[in-house]
Amino acid sequence: MKVFISADMEGATGIAMKDQCRKGSPYYQEGRRLLTHDVNAVIAGAFDGGAEEVIVADMHNGSFNLIHEELDRRAEVLYGVPHRGPRFPALTDDVDAMMLVAYHARAGTKAAVLDHTMSSRTIQRITVNGIEIGETGIEAGLAGAVGVPVVFVSGDDKVCGELSELLGPIAAISVKKGLARERALCLSQEKTEKLLREGASRALSLCGRIKPLIFDQPVEVVVEYKSTAAADGVDLDNPAIRRLDGYRVQYTYDSFADWYGGAADKME
Numbered sequence: 001m002k003v004f005i006s007a008d009m010e011g012a013t014g015i016a017m018k019d020q021c022r023k024g025s026p027y028y029q030e031g032r033r034l035l036t037h038d039v040n041a042v043i044a045g046a047f048d049g050g051a052e053e054v055i056v057a058d059m060h061n062g063s064f065n066l067i068h069e070e071l072d073r074r075a076e077v078l079y080g081v082p083h084r085g086p087r088f089p090a091l092t093d094d095v096d097a098m099m100l101v102a103y104h105a106r107a108g109t110k111a112a113v114l115d116h117t118m119s120s121r122t123i124q125r126i127t128v129n130g131i132e133i134g135e136t137g138i139e140a141g142l143a144g145a146v147g148v149p150v151v152f153v154s155g156d157d158k159v160c161g162e163l164s165e166l167l168g169p170i171a172a173i174s175v176k177k178g179l180a181r182e183r184a185l186c187l188s189q190e191k192t193e194k195l196l197r198e199g200a201s202r203a204l205s206l207c208g209r210i211k212p213l214i215f216d217q218p219v220e221v222v223v224e225y226k227s228t229a230a231a232d233g234v235d236l237d238n239p240a241i242r243r244l245d246g247y248r249v250q251y252t253y254d255s256f257a258d259w260y261g262g263a264a265d266k267m268e
């Protein structure tokens with residue numbers, strides 16, 4: 001069994017402020033250790049559950065957040081992010097399951113740690129065929145486009161609820177309770193490790209039952225920007241792209257992955 005883990009950062013236990021996730025901040029090295037801890041627990045759980053191959057993609061803000069020498073040596077790690085083209089080049093149809101570790105709720109979620117959708121500066125919300133989704137939904141849609149189901153998510157209680165609502169009974173492991181954007185009640189690393197490891201192992205038994213997320217065609221993505229200036233920056237010469245009003249732009253494609261191809265550099 002081959003498992004693909006995508007790691008963000010904001011959803012690790014012990015992380016409750018932006019500076020822990022920001023390169024150059026005095027709190028960033030601590031954030032890296034906290035993230036690496038949670039990712040290791042999920043890698044171990046995946047192998048416990050029958051994985052023979054595990055690939056981890058380090059996807060937060062330009063990549064290079066994981067502490068490589070502390071990572072479980074059985075996993076391979078994909079560093080770097082594309083500015084154009086596929087978000088996950090190693091996520092192919094021979095992957096049995098995807099797991100999302102240390103993710104956060106979508107922009108506008110109340111009492112969620114560091115809620116945002118792709119860019120906190122420019123994006124207010126994203127809907128796909130009328131359903132509002134966050135970054136976990138985007139990852140699930142990209143995995144679904146190659147036939148891979150997302151079976152596991154970890155982060156705060158809000159992102160767990162968000163993705164469970166979209167996908168059904170996946171393994172959703174809450175490692176902290178969000179109280180405000182930068183306030184959370186976090187579990188210890190010991191408790192978190194046990195929950196993540198058991199959850200990741202159990203998640204692999206769900207593979208047959210959780211279907212890949214495939215959006216109906218044509219896929220209509222509406223991005224509501226935070227400013228008219230951000231919406232003005234969109235290339236309207238492309239016939240697939242239409243400005244709906246001051247803040248909103250609609251993208252229409254046959255596949256969800258085609259939409260993402262032009263947006264890869266905006267994910268944080």
Ligand SMILES: [Zn+2]
Pocket residue numbers: 008009010059060061268
């Ligand atoms: Zn992030």
